Amino acid sequence: MRGVVMFAPGDVRVVDREDPEIVEPTDAIIRLTATCICGSDLWPYRGIEPAEHTLMGHEYVGVVEEIGADVHTLKVGDFVVGSFCISDNTCEICRSGFQSRCVHGSFVAAAIGTQSEFARIPYADGTLVATPTMPEPELIPSLLAASDVLGTGWFAADAAAAGPGKTIAVVGDGAVGLMGVLAAKQLGAERIIAMSRHPERQALAREFGATDIVETRGDEGAAAIKDLTNGLGAHGVIEAVGTQESMMQAINSTCPGGHVGYVGVAHDGVTLPADQLFFAEVHLLGGPAPVRRFLPDLIDRIWKRSIDPGKVFDLTLPLDRAPDGYRAMDERRAVKTLLTL
């Protein structure tokens, strides 16, 4: 089969890979319908993380091609959406809603690589969710978004305690931040402040539900949020970048007793000063999103056409042109690239 491999930073190629096969009885093999490039794929692309013949891709929707003997909730021919984290969905951690830290968990990235024609998904019952029937083609981008970028934004909005009457600020105007805006809106937030300095992303943020835009960053950005909230700070803040500045901007933009949901992948060297955290007195929750917790609800909202997260894809290319997709995102010509098969 064809699949995307990053040979070295900046060197992405579509190559022949071995077809996956059932290994464990809980596995399923899916034929990909669509996949995409994640903002986190740019870290190795830019040499900030290692890349050495790395299999790429962790977002996916597709059709079940084959199932192992112990797969019970899915059948061959089902259209499925899967999380970027493998989970059995039965262990104590999964049952508490943190399927991204399942005791049998692993990341789809690297080990599987779903920028490919087929993929073997372990713990298929616990990782994949079938749609009611075969989806209309126009729903595919939104269902694909649920796999990570929407699910991650949703987790962040949930961790930021977005809800009726709440003011939510969003740090980061990438795809995840934009999905955080959409999620906060869906969860009933009254006011949503998108922090962005790019006119086209501001427009998308407003389309997804942002009521205010703040263009400044860092301490200045946090001060701007306080100015908009009677000096108190937002009730909840979504952090979707993962840098030192963005983390502190999020914490300092939150009102005392408020909630920070952080999903920007924190990189080596980012540290939170404990004394500032102590006196900020905010709830902090973040990490790899337990997308599986939210998938049934997200699929339902997409199926009913209540939300259209697929709009976050502003570039669509066939899998064979994946390298162009990486380039477009690296050069910020695209927010997020969908790859068709």
Add this chain to the structure above:
Amino acid sequence: MRGVVMFAPGDVRVVDREDPEIVEPTDAIIRLTATCICGSDLWPYRGIEPAEHTLMGHEYVGVVEEIGADVHTLKVGDFVVGSFCISDNTCEICRSGFQSRCVHGSFVAAAIGTQSEFARIPYADGTLVATPTMPEPELIPSLLAASDVLGTGWFAADAAAAGPGKTIAVVGDGAVGLMGVLAAKQLGAERIIAMSRHPERQALAREFGATDIVETRGDEGAAAIKDLTNGLGAHGVIEAVGTQESMMQAINSTCPGGHVGYVGVAHDGVTLPADQLFFAEVHLLGGPAPVRRFLPDLIDRIWKRSIDPGKVFDLTLPLDRAPDGYRAMDERRAVKTLLTL
């Protein structure tokens, strides 16, 4: 009046101070019945924080001596318990349960200094809670404990989501950690693991409700907690120290999706690596405890003799011997010193 002043690190004296007077109409003057020395008073005593003619004390119970024109919930002669944080208890932050960050808030420490005969308490309605009648003398230590050490342990247990069926670990066997054990027990925790290497504190922890003791610290301590919890970690961890080691020990002892409640005053230089925090995926909440939120409930439990947190005081001295109390705590001969008036 007499009051405790720290002239320099290690130099604590009982001196004459001016009697306080009503300044604002929302003030009350109280005559102290008892006060005490806090573990945090040892930071300046040991020179880790500055001390220069600092007024000492922030825990207090007493009788209302005089009230300002705008005090409505208290009357002269009421016996009151107050929080170590001044709060109006009406602002948005107070109403959300974070009275320790009230928009009109301040710390009792330094500005007021309740190791003294009298104290002026601003925002008396929002800071003080009256007991139903004059308490029996044997309830005084427990009511005094509610002012900070019990209220702080309770907040930590609440932030650690202690409740039925939960396993809670407690990092720190000082007075606050011991009160955290008591709080976790009261909140219904099934299993309470106290981390302590001091036999007498282990005994007190068991008396307050600890079911297990772990003597190791740091990574070894966290590993011991995982061994006791099927490799997962405790559902909730109370952090009551405030050092780099104790914070990481708490985070690493918590199961994914679990809760860390941290109340050890974090000092300069303690930093949390964001990548470790990201992949730990735990809820983090801490800071100065909003004791006022819990005071009515705590007074009620003490009044009914359901809890006896006053046991945490293992040394009682008259105010004039405060210097001996500081010395005993500094030399770890006492967990916590009560000062009578």
